[in-house]
Amino acid sequence: MAMLKSQGQLQFEDKWPSMRPTVLKLLRQEPVTRAEWQDLFWSVHSVCLWDDKGPNKVHEALQTDILEFIKQAQTRVLQHQEDSALLKAYIAEWSKFFAQCDYLPKPFGQLESSLSGKPHSTIQKKNQGEESIVRKLMLDSWNQSIFSNIKHRLQGSAMKLVHAERNGEAFDSQLVIGVRESYVNLSSDAEDKLKIYRDNFERAYLDATASFYKAKAPQYLDANGVQNYMRYAEMKLKEEEQRAQRYLETRKGCNSVAALTECCVNALVTAFKETILAEGPGMIKRNETEKLRLMFSLMDRVPDGIQPMLCYLEEHVINAGLADMMDAADTITTDSEKYVEQLLALFNKFSELVSEAFGDDPRFLTSRDKAYREVVNDTKIFKLDLPVKNKGVGTKTQPESKCPELLANYCDMLLRKTPLSKKLTSEEVERKLKDVLLVLKYVQNKDVFMRYHKAHLTRRLILDTSADNEKEENMVEWLREVGMPADYVNKLARMFQDIKVSEDLNTEFKEAHRNNNEGIAESINIKILNAGAWARSSDRVSVSLPMELEDYIPEVEEFYRLKHSGRKLQWHHLMSNGIITFTNEVGKFDVEVTTFQMAVLFAWNQRSKEKITYENLKLATELPDSELRRTLWSLVAFPKLKRQVLLCEPEAKSPKDFGDSTLFHVNQQFSLIKNGKVQKRGKINVIGRLQLSTEKSKEEDNEGIVQLRILRVQEAIVKIMKMRKKITNAALQTELVEILKNMFLPSKKMIKEQIEWLIEHKYMKRDEDNINMFIYMA
Known part of the structure; x- marks a missing residue:
């Protein structure tokens, strides 16, 4: 070996x-x-x-x-x-x-x-x-x-x-x-x-890049100003990214290019963040979208660089929006069409700014929405006062935005036979209704919109003034699609069903009386509707009807009793109307009137040239004082007429000026005037806005909104407590707002009061060890 x-x-x-x-x-x-x-x-x-x-x-x-x-x-x-x-x-x-x-x-x-x-x-x-x-x-x-x-x-x-x-x-x-x-x-x-490459070449490259721009960037900024510097920074960032693709390692798993980009952003942007951002408010105000787009692309690379820009946008939308609304206040407070158009113009203007300057970035869209919501719900320009009852203090009013009411008015103008709806095509009406729904999305208290929309729909269905029945029904479905509460939408849908059922009953009634050769049956159109969906009991007003109508009421009731035993009819003359033939020395005219106007005018039926005192008219019509004043005023001062139906002595400037001895008489020179010429024949509508509620029931409606809100808050709190069993005050409020946001935004005061009420009535209690924790009591 x-x-x-x-x-x-x-x-x-x-x-x-x-x-x-x-x-x-x-x-x-x-x-x-x-x-x-x-x-x-x-x-x-x-x-x-x-x-x-x-x-x-x-x-x-x-x-x-x-x-x-x-x-x-x-x-x-x-x-x-x-x-x-x-x-x-x-x-x-x-x-x-x-x-x-x-x-x-x-x-x-x-x-x-x-x-x-x-x-x-x-x-x-x-x-x-x-x-x-x-x-x-x-x-x-x-x-x-x-x-x-x-x-x-x-x-x-x-x-x-x-x-x-x-x-x-x-x-x-x-x-x-x-x-x-x-x-x-x-x-x-x-x-x-890549260890040797990273520890040596990459580090040297990053250090050299940072040193280069730390020396160059301040000089360029001082010499050329912020706006030119932003272009310079953007250009250099692109250059360096392209250069890095050539000179640095790009294989999978190597982040050299990202490290280089971060290095350049720090040297070119982060170092001058405050100086660049200071230009933001001015650029937004001047709508300099190209420069803003550049600022956005730079600041989006910087930690927390976007946050100040979001605040600038919010401030601008609120300030510019409210300033524009304030400038147009004289017009928009009296014209719902101009008000909605103004709101939409603002929304489109701000949306265009977000689109062109920030590429519809979700963060900026959220800021736009948040600020626009403040504009829509602002109460500085006009407000609706809702009564709030305080224990031992009486009633005070809680101001809210009038926006939902004006939106409902605008919907009415589009859906009713009006000069506006007549000049628009079906597609244009639909587009404008969708615009209303867009604005409605930002309305906090949608329950107010619902109340007014329902009132307008009631008028249109009763007076048969809808421009397009299909659009009416579509609108109900669109309200459902945008998240309106189901019980409200279902009630509206029920109204359409009632009208269809009522039409069938009306046809049967006319058919039955045609066999009796009663000619008046053809001229009467009865609407038998479900009281729960249509009216409040306090809306009923007593009135002495003309004999022709008074005699017909028992026949209608008998006809309905035979069809539906056990149901009771209530007559709502406040919501009724008709056409009378009015004859004077000039000619003969067909006048569309409310039942109250008809009752007043029939006082002259047998004595057309006599003068009747206010006191005697009150006895003849049996109308409450407020309703009689309102009705008489509509006949002596109808805005669309140059010659009024009635005249009064002495002349009055408002319904309050009428006294018991004020004399009223038929204007024998009443006529329609077209193109300056007196017409001997014609048709005129003096109904105007059909009154659906009395002064008393208006107050009740406003109170009803507040009362319904209280019940909704209580109901939602109990629902949350039943599901959670135990929840903190903050979490309860968050969930409560989420549940109720499609109807109204409950105030912190209202939430607190209802929590106390529910604790008092043993629905829930506070945790003994933590007063901010609530426990459900079954």
């Missing part, structure tokens, strides 16, 4: 001199014959198998020759002083050496096997990511000698070239790319292939 080892040692000493020339040729990229290539394989194999120390000796000899070769390469590189020449020489030497890192290890497979203690076949099948021993030796040797010695010069030269490019000078970009690639390929660490 001793003799074999001795032969092995001799074998290495004998073999290496013949192996070395081939190794050197491979290192220098000189041609190697097939015989030399095969001999090298065999020599490595025999040395490593026959000599225990052979593998280590081969490894040491290889290392010596590789280091010698690298030292010569370093000498050749350092001969060049100029940056470009130095980089060019380094890249050339590295490229040749790196190429041989793939070839030189091949003949040394047996060396790998011997040093690792694994069979040669296993070595060949090992993970592709692991470096071979010879390749690792080559890369580590290059790293420890030439690279460690000149890496600072290499990086410095590469960064100088990039700096020159930033200043507009031309150079061969492949030099920087070549250096980068040598850093990337140099690591022999299987766990982190």
